Amino acid sequence: MSKTVRALILSGALALPGIATAADGVEAIKQRGTLVVGVKADYRPFGFRDPTGRIIGIEPDLAADVAKRLGVKLELVPVVSSNRLEFLQQGKVDMLIATLSDKPERRRVVQAIDPPYYSDYVNVMLAKKAGIKDWNELKGKPVCGTSGAWYNKDIARTYGAEIVAFDGSEKPLFAMKQGNCIGYVYDQTFIQGKMLDEEWKADYAMPLKGVLEAPWIMAVAPGNATLQALLEATTKDWMKTGLIVEAEKTWGITPTEYSKAMHEKAKAGTN
Template sequence: MKNLLRLMIYSAATLVMLGDAHAADGVDAIKQRGTLIVGVKADYKPFGYRDPTGNIVGIEPDLAADVAKRLGVKLELVSVAASNRIEFLQQGKIDLLIATMSDRPERRKVVQVIEPLYYSDYVNILINKKAVIKDWAELKDKPVCATSGAWYNKDVARSYGVEIVAFDGSEKPLFAMKQGNCIGYLYDQTFLQGKLLEDEWKADYGLPLKGVLPAPWMIAVALGNTSLQKLLEDTTKDWMKIGFIVEEEKKWGIAPTEYSLSMHEQYKDK
């Protein structure tokens, strides 16, 4: 029994050591494998979505492809959701996350954030043009569809007096809005801009209000993966220097954000 216990303790310690070693040798392990595995969204146009052939395309897959090119390896994209993306990273199913993930204090405790942050979004509301809403104050006491669990729901309700009507995911609140259950859909501004690229939405809906509650996004790697962290920090700075993300926004049909433009301005002469 004592020998068995010692063996179990030794095996557990060995697994921990191997996990740490793998994290510490991230770039070398990727090069030996010959493939970079990146978690991206597949339901968030134009940042990550499936084209008619089923391939995942968009701004963040393009960023992932650039990282793979710099490493000299192939790229494998893995579709992730908000509910599993951090778990996939912690379990080693992916090497890094570029998946519209907001920078939140609780997330910094469990993943390694890449600095500088690569993107920043706003919160906004998609509204039927017939509603003629020109100011956030005009939404007071009106029902607004939202996604359950979004960190900004309570802030918007408190600041502007809206009645939040929450649904799972993004398709259900959009459907509810179409059915007239609420005046608009509260969500990430970039996602809503993506919807306005689609014929189904652009004719009757718009974003008449200025975005609120800026929400920086982060690229993340596993804790302890210092070699990949360093490579991504250098890569992000280079993206900002050459205006790569600004060009990606234009390529995929959305207006460059204030953040993307200001970071390009800050880094371009460095």
């Protein structure tokens, strides 16, 4: 990570409660001198806190790149699945880059940035002692989940799991560790991140194949055409340069087929 990017991240480590002009366009952001971005702070390696409390990770790095392109400072605002859309709608952030899956109902209330910058599967972090080897074996069993995750109902309906939902990602992990659930259904990349920690990989695993692949979108407020245009051009540049693939490697996860394929297409000029 460059010194410039690191400095931008550090400048946004302490989020303010909200900015009235946060939904304005590019010129307003430049006049303000700060880009306000909603990111996860509980989702390693995409957005999480280091020991000093600063928010770091893949998406903060991408947000820092946007701020650098604008020539402004970066302010990171921590969001969770259940409040991130409201933060954007209320003007507390200029944009979201917060593991937001691309769904029609979300596109109706925010302006999605195309093409999606990422794509991921849904999976389950399971206690090894549960002995689960197939999705159908979750039927009738309590599985922790995150409130606001779009796939909770799909997993319950398709596989019969009894979803016990909590805010954020730390609460369901704690509940699972306390034995309230046999596993935690969430994004596959998040689980990959947890499997990097000695705390989790001794007793938990990800034995199932990912399901319900969904692209991830950045989002701005509807009508924010100038920021939308900037982010769409930026996303295409990330794909051409392979920035996201390199970010995945930097933060310790295997690059997804989507990020690799989009990079190859962009390099070949077929995107």
